[in-house]
Amino acid sequence: MTDPDLTTNRSISKVELISRWRRKHPGQPLPEKMIGKPVRTMSGVVPVTLLTKPYPCPGKCIFCPNDVRMPKSYLSAEPGAQRAAANNFDPYNQVSSRLQSYYANGHTTEKVELIILGGTWSAYPLPYKIWFIGRCFEALNEFKPDKKLGAPQISGEAAWPRLLKAQKINETASTRCVGLSIETRPDFITLGQLIELRQMGCTKIQIGIQSLDNRVLRLNRRGHTVAATKKAIKLLRSFGFKIQAHWMANLYGSTPAKDIADFKKLFGQIWYRPDELKIYPCSLIETAELMNYCRKKLWRPYSRAELMRVMVLVLPMVEPYCRVSRMIRDFSSDDIVVGNKTTNFRQLVEARAKNIKEIRYREIKNILVKPDDLRLEIITYTTSIGREKFLQWVTKENQIAGFLRLCLPRVEAPVKELAGAAIIRELHVYGHALALGGLGRTQHSGLGKQLLAAAERLAKGYKKLSVISSIGTKKYYQKHGFKDGQLYQHLQLVD
Incomplete structure (x- = not known):
């Protein structure tokens, strides 16, 4: 987008327009129409994806690509991988540069979700993991839109006290x-690993x-059963972690019919x-061992019609409490030997599928909604450790404006701190990511407070x-009566 600069008779970029507007209206929220790629933060937070350094993966999966410049399963042409490589995998610079880009395009940068990718996190040495997470927090704490970044570091001093101070x-x-x-992988989920991850602030x-x-x-050759x-899922749920599963279609040894049955x-x-x-x-990548299977005609990619049919049938199976974050990998079509190369494949599937219930399809996005137009709906379902209550604010069209995940365990708690506790595993209210304490269409409209009361x-x-709170949400829960514990925050229900 460009507008003419009437004083110099030249076109100026959208980034420059945003910068000029901010200088003229300091402290005021940017008009929504000026925000670049508003969909990026429409879920209510600013997602920052960063990659760990290349490191050997314990897995030997035949479908996994091998790019020595990247962590296992990632390719250098993927957008996130390109940003990581440009910063030499330095966590501080990856976070800072991404936030600077968001800010320059008109987004607020106050509420950040850190998404750390790189194969199997659990396989990396503990000192590297402590340093990596610590530098992420330091980047957030020291963020300035115009800060000049220093030379990237791929590793550094690791110490728990430094990480805890940054938190x-x-x-x-x-x-x-x-x-x-x-x-990470299912076979790397252990009690000790999950305690460590909570100490690091993982949710x-x-x-x-x-x-x-x-x-x-x-x-x-996945390496686990x-x-x-x-x-793994039972242990993750008992700790209160939000669980994001990765599932693959068209693996060697499967068929469209088997995939549909598996997904059920x-x-x-x-x-x-x-x-x-x-x-x-x-998707077949030349560096994957699966390439040999394809040459020997032991494996073939599904035809477009086959893959479309599988996706159209499985998407409606996703329950209303689950969000489908992705439907294809971010591989470049140049890297894919055979397989789906259609970048808008998800849109095509959604246009054909019927009765889609999953969260992302129903998100309210930027639609103006009044609290009086919403109703609170509660979905109850059974899990391997007890019952779950999914509380959601929805419109009459079933669009979702906010939700809370409540775990009601019926098994022994994995750590003493959670003994006798019901667990809030997630609280989320939709709408553009807003400044802390700001007013918006759904965020900061009291929906979260009402969800807590219902829970x-x-x-x-x-x-x-108990709540598995993020470091940056602790003050919010303290305001609502929760007290800090070692790994969680707690609201006493019985004296």
Whole structure:
């Protein structure tokens, strides 16, 4: 977008227009029509994706690409990978430069979700993980839109006290972490790992389950079983983590019919039922071992019609409490030997599928809505550790304006701190990411407070209501009566 500069008779960029407007109206929110790519923050937070440095992965999956310049399973042409490489995988510079880009395009940068990718986080050395997370928090704490970044560092001093200090500062910083996710494998989910992740401030785990068929897992050399997936999800849920599963179609040894049957298990069986889902049809990359299988005609990609049919049938199976974050990988079409190369494949699937219930399809986005136009709906479902209550504010058209995930465990708590606790696993209100305390169409309209009150009522019979809060949301929960614990925050329900 360009507008003529009447004084110099030249065109100026949208970024420059935004900069001029801010100088003329300091402290005022930017008009929505000026924000570049508004969909980026329409879910209510500013997502910042960053990659860890290249490092050996314990997996030997035949479908996984091997780009020595990248962490396992990522390719250098992917947008996030390009940004990571430009910053030499320095976490501080990755976070800072991404936030600077958001700010320059008119977005607020106060509420940030850190999405850390790079294969199997659990396999990296602990000192590197402590340093990496610590530098992320320091980047948030020290963020300035015009700050000149220093030379990138791929590793540095690692110390828990430094990380904890950065977290404490972030509780009241101008740019706060309101969500932090990592990705790993089911066989690396252990009690010790999850305690460590909570100490680091993690709230969501991306877990690569890929298939719920032991034969398919074995043929693809995945290295874990379905039993490991069940155990991992059970442990994650008992800790209160939000669970984002990765599932793949068209793996070696599967068929369209088997994929559809496999997908049904995700929500039909109590062992799984994820909160978020990434659906990844298998794409053949030249560096993957699967290339040899294709040459020998042992594996072939689904035809466009086959893949479309699978996706059109499985998408409506996703329950209303789950959000489908992605439906294809961000691979460049130049990197894909065979497989789906249609970048708007999700839109085509959604246009054909019927009765889509998943969250992303129903998000209110930027539609003006009044609290009186919403109704509170509660969905109850059973899991491997008890019951879940999904509380959602919806319009009469079933668009979702906010939700809360409440876990009501019936098993022994994994840590003493959660003994006798019902757990709030997520609280989210939609609308453009707003400045802390700002007023907007749905955010800061009291919906979150009402969801907390409803959760407190539903948790009757438990000793306390605990929340797996992010570092940057602690003050919000303190305002509503929650007290800090070692890994969680708690509201006493029984004296």
